[in-house]
Amino acid sequence: MSVTSVPSSAGTASETLLRQDPEMAGILLAEAERQATDLQLIAAENFTSPAVLAALASPLANKYAEGYPGARHHGGCEVADLAERVATDRAKALFGAEHANVQPHSGSAAVLAAYAALLRPGDKVLAMGLREGGHLTHGSPANFSGRWFDFTGYGVHPDTGLIDYDRLRALALAHRPRAIVCGSTSYPRHPDYALFREIADEVDAHLIVDAAHPIGLVAGGAAPNPVPYADVVCATTHKVLRGPRGGMILCGSRLADRMDRAVFPFVQGGALMHTVAAKAVAFGEAATPAFTAYAHQVVANARALAAALAEEGLAVATGGTDTHLVTADAGPLGLDATAARGRLAGAGIVLDICGLGRGPARGLRLGTAAVTSQGMGEAEMVRVAALMGAALRGTEPAGRLREEVAHLTAAFPPYPARN
Known part of the structure; x- marks a missing residue:
């Protein structure tokens, strides 16, 4: 396979790797060949732009930046601060959010941070059942969510495959959860965010929207925006959004400090600044016609x-x-x-x-x-x-x-x- 099959922005780096570590270079080129010749129909995957890949391979990969812009635990973060501020500003503008945290390493880390900010171990949570399409972080016993919290699963109507909102409301009234999670890994229809908000308000529950899959469609105006309805929106930055693998959190200013403290220092340490920069690039691309x-x-x-x-x-x-x-x-x-x-x-x-x-x-x-x-x-x-x-x-x-x-x-x- 020729190096031209790799994004041109990565050409020089690929050539350097080929000279220094031909074994690993061969593995990476084989993966590029696989991606280019198979039909990639995995719903959670996409091809980032060469600009996103260039940011991922940037010198920011060398920078430790625990904390937030203007309040880091390491010196020399002036440029890193600029990159993160650009990323958060673009995310807020793109989704109409008052606050954005772009540091989560993954969608799962974003969900964990939302739970950490809003819940305590043992709290009741209502989320889509795992068989109906719920994510591991929505109560799987193999995951932290199922071990730390008391999950009840809602589902879809057996005849239509659509979310059974009557059953969802009945479960909410019966269990009085501390939070309701709206989101799925395989539900192909738009959730009714307004109805989720109404049900959450009926039982005084937080509404957490896990928008890992649809957030890219939201950015492009091809899906409804959950931000006006949710207390917290958790998402990934890859999938349809076409950015680097990673996560983010969107919320109102009222919860901003709690969310930030839940991401750092509770859930994770230093931000991956090259990934944060790549997220900023992706948000900029997503704002275009x-x-x-x-x-x-x-x-x-x-x-x-x-x-x-x-x-x-x-x-x-x-x-x-x-x-x-x-x-x-x-x-x-x-x-x-x-x-x-x-x-x-x-x-x-x-x-x-x-x-x-x-x-x-x-x-x-x-x-x-x-x-x-x-x-x-x-x-x-x-x-x-x-x-x-x-x-x-x-x-x-x-x-x-x-x-x-x-x-x-x-x-x-x-x-x-x-x-």
Whole structure:
């Protein structure tokens, strides 16, 4: 693989690594090749811009900066302070928030900080059940959330796959939780944030919105904004937002100090300043008309993919999608989720498995953020669905399908070579 397959901004660094550590350089180039030749349909992944990658590889990677701008525990943070202030100002403007904390290392760290600021061990929390699409931080017994707090799960209606708001209200009134968490890893529709706020107010609960998946669509005006309704919004900065892997917190000024203290020093130490700078770059990109067009195309592609998958015989959850997410059951084709994912992987189509909201059944979870970043549109989504259908039915050899996938991705490279 040639170095031109790597973003041009990383070219010099890649060449240096190739000379100094060819073993690791080979591994990284192999990953670049995998990303460029497989169909990347994992809903939580995307391709960052060369500018974001350049910030990640910047000298700020060398800087220790515990604390916040103007109140660091290390010297020499004047430039780091500038970078973080730019990131927080851009985040506040982008989402209409009074306060932003851009230091969380991940979405999970952001959620942990929100819990730490608002809850005490043993408090009751209402969140989407894990089988219905709730995240590990929404009460999994293997996670800190399930060990420290008393979670009750709400879910979706078995007939529609949509959040059962009547049941949600009944559970809130019965359990009187200290907090209600709105958010999911696989729910393809927009939550009713106003109704969540109404229910939270009825039981005097904090409303925490885990917007890790939709926050990029919010930035592009392709999804409703939870900030006006939530006490705290936790999110990731990758996924549809197309920034570096990391997290952030948005809230009102009333909770600003509590949230900041929960992030540092309670949850984590020094901020990753190169990542903070890369977040600032991503927020700046997300404020452009080009990103708005991108976000709407992500949704258009997801809807086209959902419709085409239904034509291929898969059972699409909720009958479609409002977001970048599509969840589908391969059962009508005689395959469980694990077998289906294996067949698709053999054809170079990479995706995830998720709960379907009804008992132990599991299905396929797809996302259109990455393929849209590559420049694909609705016509390509129909082609992707046809390739998936052929792989799942076994009507074409996996090798031939992989060749077709490689031909498609070659026409839409994630990082086109520049002269």
